[in-house]
Amino acid sequence: MNQEKKIKTVNPEAEATETEVFASKLEAKDSPEGTAQTADQQILARAQAGDHAAFAQLYSVHKRRVYSLCLRMLGNVAEAEDLTQEAFLQLHRKIATFRGDSAFSTWLHRLTINVVLMNLRRKGLNLISLDEALDPSPEYGPARSFGAPDLRLSGSIDRMTLEKAVEALPAGYRLIFVLHDIEGYEHNEIATMLDCSIGNSKSQLHKARMKLREALRAPAEEVAK
Amino acid sequence: MKYRDPVNDFPDDECAEFQASMPARIGAGEDLQNHPHMLTCERCRALVRDLEAIAEAARQLMPVEEEPPDELWTQIQMAIERGDA
Numbered sequence: 001m002n003q004e005k006k007i008k009t010v011n012p013e014a015e016a017t018e019t020e021v022f023a024s025k026l027e028a029k030d031s032p033e034g035t036a037q038t039a040d041q042q043i044l045a046r047a048q049a050g051d052h053a054a055f056a057q058l059y060s061v062h063k064r065r066v067y068s069l070c071l072r073m074l075g076n077v078a079e080a081e082d083l084t085q086e087a088f089l090q091l092h093r094k095i096a097t098f099r100g101d102s103a104f105s106t107w108l109h110r111l112t113i114n115v116v117l118m119n120l121r122r123k124g125l126n127l128i129s130l131d132e133a134l135d136p137s138p139e140y141g142p143a144r145s146f147g148a149p150d151l152r153l154s155g156s157i158d159r160m161t162l163e164k165a166v167e168a169l170p171a172g173y174r175l176i177f178v179l180h181d182i183e184g185y186e187h188n189e190i191a192t193m194l195d196c197s198i199g200n201s202k203s204q205l206h207k208a209r210m211k212l213r214e215a216l217r218a219p220a221e222e223v224a225k
Numbered sequence: 226m227k228y229r230d231p232v233n234d235f236p237d238d239e240c241a242e243f244q245a246s247m248p249a250r251i252g253a254g255e256d257l258q259n260h261p262h263m264l265t266c267e268r269c270r271a272l273v274r275d276l277e278a279i280a281e282a283a284r285q286l287m288p289v290e291e292e293p294p295d296e297l298w299t300q301i302q303m304a305i306e307r308g309d310a
Contacts, residue, residue, distance in 0.1 A: 063293050063298075064292055064293070067290075068289075081294065084293055089309055157279065157286070162286055181287075182288065197252075199254065202254075213272075213275050213276060
């Protein structure tokens with residue numbers, strides 16, 4: 001019946017609150033980790049069976065993680081919103097295929113990365129020769145700020161400054177830096193995702209960090225003048 | 226043997242050449258810490274320390290999660306209703 005297929009409007013925040021209450025009651029009874037996992041698995045199973053309210057709960061639980069990942073990889077709020085939406089639509093399409101070989105959050109994380117990478121490829125970003133495509137004349141002179149206190153000792157890295165610097169990186173460098181240094185992927189995993197060699201991933205990461213170093217040093221040097 | 230000051234005795238072009246070769250060396254899996262230039266050049270060691278500090282800062286500072294706008298869920302629901310999902 002068509003009416004049954006009609007999706008009811010669901011407030012994910014309200015649903016999440018009910019879930020949290022349910023989960024916290026269970027946690028108080030027994031092993032905290034085990035019972036919370038059981039509650040999550042029940043929500044997941046319901047969502048896989050087509051329960052829209054359960055899908056809304058999944059959205060509520062995972063939206064920050066997915067959105068933040070998109071935002072970091074893309075460095076652009078509007079695109080991050082679009083691709084967060086695309087990731088959850090793909091999740092809706094594919095959720096029944098999740099078999100539990102990995103944690104659901106890991107699976108969703110990879111799905112999100114694939115959505116972002118597909119988008120970047122559609123836009124023509126060559127993920128194999130990232131630096132040549134995006135930064136045709138990288139500057140590798142000796143460290144220009146020689147003599148200045150190093151970043152670690154001067155304590156000049158704060159979150160806001162670092163976020164801005166990462167946001168300003170060329171897309172290819174940002175991608176490698178986010179995947180390795182923030183999301184914790186290994187070079188062999190990144191190489192598989194980006195269809196490049198492990199050596200390429202390593203050298204790109206080095207160049208990304210070099211770019212960040214220049215960006216992070218600039219404000220400190222201005223203050224020192 | 227003449228003493229070599231680890232800070233002042235390395236000409237710019239020697240460090241520039243070494244630093245320019247870093248990406249390829251790292252890509253090839255070379256351990257830079259054991260390179261003869263690194264063992265004696267404080268300038269390039271400081272550079273590598275900076276890069277490590279940036280990686281460490283990213284691990285510690287960046288995993289803060291941001292909240293997407295509230296309207297996003299409404300848009301997702303509408304897309305599902307339209308059959309986009």
